[in-house]
Amino acid sequence: VRELEERVAERVGVRHVAAVSSCTTGLMLVLRAFAPAGPVVLPSFTFSASGHAVVWAGLRPAFADCSLSTFQLDPADVAGRLGGAGAVMATHVFGAPCPVEELERLARRSGLPLFFDAAHALGATRGGRPIGGFGDAEVFSLSPTKSVVAGEGGLVATNRADIAEAVWLGRDYGNPGDYDSRFAGLNGRMSEMNAALALESLALLPEHLERRTELAERYRKGLAELSGLQVQAVDVGDESTWKDFTVAVDETRFGVSRDVLAAALHADGIDTRRYFWPPVHRQGAYENETRVNLPVTDAVASRVLSLPLFGGLSGDDVDQVVEVVLGVHEHAEEVARAVA
Numbered sequence: 001v002r003e004l005e006e007r008v009a010e011r012v013g014v015r016h017v018a019a020v021s022s023c024t025t026g027l028m029l030v031l032r033a034f035a036p037a038g039p040v041v042l043p044s045f046t047f048s049a050s051g052h053a054v055v056w057a058g059l060r061p062a063f064a065d066c067s068l069s070t071f072q073l074d075p076a077d078v079a080g081r082l083g084g085a086g087a088v089m090a091t092h093v094f095g096a097p098c099p100v101e102e103l104e105r106l107a108r109r110s111g112l113p114l115f116f117d118a119a120h121a122l123g124a125t126r127g128g129r130p131i132g133g134f135g136d137a138e139v140f141s142l143s144p145t146k147s148v149v150a151g152e153g154g155l156v157a158t159n160r161a162d163i164a165e166a167v168w169l170g171r172d173y174g175n176p177g178d179y180d181s182r183f184a185g186l187n188g189r190m191s192e193m194n195a196a197l198a199l200e201s202l203a204l205l206p207e208h209l210e211r212r213t214e215l216a217e218r219y220r221k222g223l224a225e226l227s228g229l230q231v232q233a234v235d236v237g238d239e240s241t242w243k244d245f246t247v248a249v250d251e252t253r254f255g256v257s258r259d260v261l262a263a264a265l266h267a268d269g270i271d272t273r274r275y276f277w278p279p280v281h282r283q284g285a286y287e288n289e290t291r292v293n294l295p296v297t298d299a300v301a302s303r304v305l306s307l308p309l310f311g312g313l314s315g316d317d318v319d320q321v322v323e324v325v326l327g328v329h330e331h332a333e334e335v336a337r338a339v340a
């Protein structure tokens with residue numbers, strides 16, 4: 001575990017890394033360490049665990065809207081929701097960096113801590129700087145489907161010694177070693193077995209990222225001319241991990257809805273995911289939050305579809321998926337009738 005913490009700290013260029021049992025646990029412990037005095041502003045277009053960590057830390061989520069092109073938390077919308085807030089927590093959606101500088105400016109101006117749910121983003125860079133060193137802390141996931149895997153696991157990366165200490169303590173019941181626990185912590189440790197797996201996986205990261213980027217580029221080229229289908233935009237100069245390759249389907253221009261496209265791909269043996277649908281504020285666990293006004297999030301979440309992307313996929317496989325998508329667009333009316 002210690003070796004993994006050191007290697008990751010070196011790779012992402014931060015002073016401290018604390019390995020934990022999952023990204024969710026890491027987020028819970030970071031939030032608990034800060035004990036923000038008010039609601040946590042976060043995206044609703046993210047995985048449910050971002051919101052759950054806030055709730056488990058005894059805090060209220062204050063959901064903010066996202067961008068139509070990048071799907072990332074929208075700083076302009078965040079700015080309008082900072083009154084009374086206690087912290088800001090953004091997600092690097094699908095492994096592409098979110099607008100960290102604008103969020104850092106906003107958080108600094110309001111005197112609020114800023115964290116990142118970096119579950120998808122170990123290996124991503126923003127303007128040449130690795131994700132992991134932005135804000136007060138960033139939390140990676142090592143669960144299956146991520147860029148580095150450990151079976152299960154999470155990593156808290158931070159330049160702040162106080163946060164790292166609180167996470168090291170918090171992952172071990174709050175016990176510094178004398179069994180006089182300083183606060184009600186968790187069993188949030190990473191096992192040696194999981195860390196050993198993660199070390200092997202970390203060594204493969206460069207090759208893994210290169211492969212995913214090649215496949216994503218192939219998808220991008222294949223789908224470039226297609227009307228009504230927009231690939232997630234990544235800011236110029238940024239490198240995504242391409243944890244997911246996600247497109248937004250505009251039914252009017254593409255010819256069929258996201259759901260019809262998913263059904264047509266499924267009929268051809270191609271598995272897809274509707275990440276992130278429903279958005280967190282529309283999930284049953286958040287029924288008190290459904291009245292929050294997030295028009296862009298609602299639009300994006302109803303249109304997104306993640307196409308297959310994994311290391312074992314071949315270039316030909318990508319071409320085949322592209323061909324089916326092009327075919328669905330070309331024969332939209334027939335496809336819609338057949339799927340209905």
Ligand SMILES: Cc1ncc(COP(=O)(O)O)c(C=O)c1O
Nearest residue numbers: 022023024047049119141142143
């Ligand atoms: C954005 C995001 N945050 C948090 C998590 C939770 O990660 P973990 O399963 O390591 O707790 C995930 C898992 O996929 C995720 O996608």
